[in-house]
Amino acid sequence: MIxxxxxxxxxxxxxxxxxxxxxxxxxxxxxxxxLINTMYMTLLERKVVARMQNRFxxxxxxxxxxxxxxxxxLKMMGKEMLVPENSDKGLRAIAPILTLIPAVLVVALLxxxxxxxxxxxxxxxxxxxxxxxxxxASIFMAAWSSRSKFSSLSGMRAAAQIISYEIPLxxxxxxxxxxxxxxxxxxxxxxxSSLWNIFTPWGFVAFSIFFICSIAETNRTPxxxxxxxxxxxxxxxxxxxxxxxxLFYLAEFxxxxxxxxxxxxxxxxxWQGPWLPDWLWFLLKTYLLVGFFFLLRGTLPRLxxxxxxxxxxxxxxxxxxxxxxxxxxxHSSNGAFKIVGSFLFLIVSFKFFEHLNSKFKIExxxxxxxx
Amino acid sequence: xxxxxxxxxxxxxxxxxxxxxxxxxxxAIVLNDLMRAAFCLGAIWILSGLFFMVLGQxxxxxxQIIIYAGAVLSLxxxxxxxxxxxxxxxxxxxxxxxxFATAVSSGLVLVLIKFSSGITVSDAHQKAFYSIQDxxxxxxxxxxxxFEWISITLVAVMVSALTLARKDQNRDSR
Numbered sequence: 001m002i003x004x005x006x007x008x009x010x011x012x013x014x015x016x017x018x019x020x021x022x023x024x025x026x027x028x029x030x031x032x033x034x035l036i037n038t039m040y041m042t043l044l045e046r047k048v049v050a051r052m053q054n055r056f057x058x059x060x061x062x063x064x065x066x067x068x069x070x071x072x073x074l075k076m077m078g079k080e081m082l083v084p085e086n087s088d089k090g091l092r093a094i095a096p097i098l099t100l101i102p103a104v105l106v107v108a109l110l111x112x113x114x115x116x117x118x119x120x121x122x123x124x125x126x127x128x129x130x131x132x133x134x135x136x137a138s139i140f141m142a143a144w145s146s147r148s149k150f151s152s153l154s155g156m157r158a159a160a161q162i163i164s165y166e167i168p169l170x171x172x173x174x175x176x177x178x179x180x181x182x183x184x185x186x187x188x189x190x191x192x193s194s195l196w197n198i199f200t201p202w203g204f205v206a207f208s209i210f211f212i213c214s215i216a217e218t219n220r221t222p223x224x225x226x227x228x229x230x231x232x233x234x235x236x237x238x239x240x241x242x243x244x245x246x247l248f249y250l251a252e253f254x255x256x257x258x259x260x261x262x263x264x265x266x267x268x269x270x271w272q273g274p275w276l277p278d279w280l281w282f283l284l285k286t287y288l289l290v291g292f293f294f295l296l297r298g299t300l301p302r303l304x305x306x307x308x309x310x311x312x313x314x315x316x317x318x319x320x321x322x323x324x325x326x327x328x329x330x331h332s333s334n335g336a337f338k339i340v341g342s343f344l345f346l347i348v349s350f351k352f353f354e355h356l357n358s359k360f361k362i363e364x365x366x367x368x369x370x371x
Numbered sequence: 372x373x374x375x376x377x378x379x380x381x382x383x384x385x386x387x388x389x390x391x392x393x394x395x396x397x398x399a400i401v402l403n404d405l406m407r408a409a410f411c412l413g414a415i416w417i418l419s420g421l422f423f424m425v426l427g428q429x430x431x432x433x434x435q436i437i438i439y440a441g442a443v444l445s446l447x448x449x450x451x452x453x454x455x456x457x458x459x460x461x462x463x464x465x466x467x468x469x470x471f472a473t474a475v476s477s478g479l480v481l482v483l484i485k486f487s488s489g490i491t492v493s494d495a496h497q498k499a500f501y502s503i504q505d506x507x508x509x510x511x512x513x514x515x516x517x518f519e520w521i522s523i524t525l526v527a528v529m530v531s532a533l534t535l536a537r538k539d540q541n542r543d544s545r
Contacts, residue, residue, distance in 0.1 A: 091407065126433045130420070133441025137413050140448045144406050152452065159449045163442065181504070 001111075001186040003120035004029065026108070030118050034107040038253045039069035044287075045253075045294045052298040079242040087239065088145035095142035096240065096247035102131045102138075103254035110261045111185050113271045113278035123183040125173060128262060129166075132217070132255070136162045139226070139236050142248070146239035154235025157305060158226035161216055164312040169213035171320030172206040175327030176266045185262075189270030196269040201342040202327040207267040209316050209323070211289070214259040216308065218252060220293055222300040223308050230302075260289035314357050322349035388422045400472065405451050413444040430506075 008022035015021055043058065043065060050057030058065035083089060108118040109128050121127050136159060143155025177183060180191040197203030216223040227235045237248045264270060264285040273281035303311075326342045333341065392415055399411035416439035423432035510518055 088404075088406075091410070121429065123430055123433050126430075126437065130433045130436035130441060133437055134417060136445050137410070137440070137448065140445070140452075141410060144448075144452065156449065156452060159445050163445050166441070 001117065001120060001190075002115060004116065004118045006120070007115070026118050030108045031104055033112075034104045034254055034257075035250075037257055038250050039073070041253045041257060041290060042072065042249075043068050044290075045297070048291065048294040049298045052295075073246070076242060076246040081242040081244065082239070084147060084239050086147045088147065091141050091145035092239075093244075095138050095145060096244045096251075098138035098141065099135055099251040100247045100254075102135045103251040103258065105131050106258045106262075107254065109185065110258065111189055111265055111270055112282050116271075116279055117186055120186060121184065124185040125177065125183045125188070125262075125266075128185075128258075129170065129173075132259075133162075133166060135251070135255070142240070143236040146236070148239050150232040150234075150238050151236050154226045154232050154238070157232075158219065158236060161219075161223070161225060161305075161308060164309055165213045165216040165316075168209050168312055168316035168320050169217065171317060171324065172209040172213065173266065174320075174324055175202050175206050178324075178327055179331065185265050185270075189265050189272065192269045193272060196267065196272075198267040198269075200330060201339075201346055202323050202330055203267055205319065205323045205326070205346055207263060209320055210263055210266070211292075212311070212316065214256075214263065215293070215296065216312070218255045218259060218293075220252075220256065221297040222303045224302060225305050225308060228302060256290060256293050257286065260293070261286045263289055310357070315353055318353050319349065322346065322353075385422060385425050388418050388425065392418045392422065397476075401469070405454065406448070409444070409447050409451050412447070413440055416440040416444065 005022055005026045008025050009018060012018040012021045046068075047057040047065070058068040061067040061071045083092070106128050109121060109124050109131075111117040139158045139162075140155045143151040143158070146152075176188060176197055179197065180188045182188060182191070198207055215221075219226050225231075227237070232238070237245055240248060261282070264282065268285050271278035271282040273285075276284075322345070326345050329345065330338055330342050395411045395414040395418065399408050399415065402408045402411060417436060420432040420436035420440065423429075423435055
């Protein structure tokens with residue numbers, strides 16, 4: 001496999017500062033792709049949720065509302081940038097920028113097509129997770145520097161939730177890395193040329209765990225506790241307006257896209273598919289998962305924080321370890337035995353962990369009514 | 372990364388990273404605001420990871436970022452958030468202490484320069500010969516004992532943390 005950066009550096013090899021030109025062009029393509037994708041994802045979400053609520057959604061700016069993202073951007077930039085008097089102004093200013101940087105960087109690691117990977121890394125999966133894991137620090141930065149109680153609560157919620165869900169997310173990835181024997185996203189996609197991982201029992205369970213963790217990692221409904229409007233009024237971006245808020249908003253959508261794209265590369269065969277160009281297959285599959293994020297937003301109510309944490313620690317982590325065993329069993333046995341055995345073990349472990357969790361009765365809420 | 376950045380004339384990058392790491396390290400020590408100091412520490416970890424990557428040690432850099440900048444920094448920030456920092460820490464503001472710290476760190480830098488005078492960045496930039504299989508094998512064969520020992524220590528730390536965090540029921544009932 002060859003990366004876009006290598007293709008450009010070969011093309012510009014006769015130019016002075018060829019490496020710089022190649023880097024600049026690759027970076028430009030990555031940023032452009034990330035921004036255009038995100039802008040139209042916001043429109044798509046509004047359209048999907050609107051149809052679910054029997055509305056039309058934005059349809060006045062351009063045909064079918066296609067210019068709505070630009071109008072939203074202009075409106076955001078025209079708003080007043082409010083800064084709380086007691087806030088830590090320096091940290092507060094750089095927090096949204098630091099949230100956006102990792103979100104854009106991970107787009108560069110995605111294999112968009114057979115010859116369309118912006119930058120190739122031998123340990124691409126790990127690097128993706130490493131860059132994503134840094135985003136929690138910038139959320140903390142925004143929460144702390146705002147000097148607001150709601151924001152601080154949100155920072156704590158974000159840290160607890162994101163760290164907790166990093167563990168099952170990593171455990172869900174292990175069977176895929178075991179099966180392909182590589183940490184390179186390109187190799188993992190190529191290894192699925194005969195059978196996509198999602199069509200194996202361990203792959204299906206790993207994908208389910210990965211997808212649930214993705215929802216928690218991106219702070220999306222029903223696990224949007226760090227932003228919960230009805231409880232903490234938006235949380236860490238409560239004190240942000242104008243461009244600052246827009247950057248957080250963009251970063252959240254970019255993370256949704258990149259985690260969906262990572263799922264596609266790890267479990268859904270990446271850019272592979274018949275008849276259509278490889279990049280189109282990649283986008284179609286990714287947008288299918290992104291659409292599922294939107295459907296969940298329009299359908300499910302917000303979970304309680306203790307339920308969210310219990311799901312990670314008491315169910316997803318043990319289930320991830322069971323799945324690791326099933327992946328080993330799948331690769332070390334043959335015939336009908338491996339299919340029946342894998343399904344049987346997964347069903348038994350699912351029921352077992354469900355039974356174990358059912359013993360922990362969730363405390364009933366105590367309502368205190370105002371006189 | 373397959374593209375050799377160093378050979379394309381961006382040889383200054385490691386030095387820029389080193390200078391930034393030193394600048395943030397000074398910030399982490401000198402800043403009075405605990406949260407800002409913690410963020411400086413986070414920047415050091417991220418830049419160190421990048422530094423390893425630029426020197427060709429990709430895996431080391433990735434793990435540096437995942438473990439330190441991802442997990443440890445979050446825990447550090449979490450603990451700072453729960454710390455009562457209403458009392459100002461003024462010990463570092465005193466000039467003699469700052470002077471002492473500067474003298475010690477300058478001495479350490481001089482010692483480093485003295486002992487690393489023969490080593491250049493291009494020496495350190497060697498292609499790492501590793502694979503996941505090699506790493507896994509060496510972990511369970513050569514380093515099995517330290518690996519298990521660390522895991523036991525971690526379990527002990529977790530149990531201790533749980534014990535400390537548990538509610539003291541006798542005190543609550545009083």
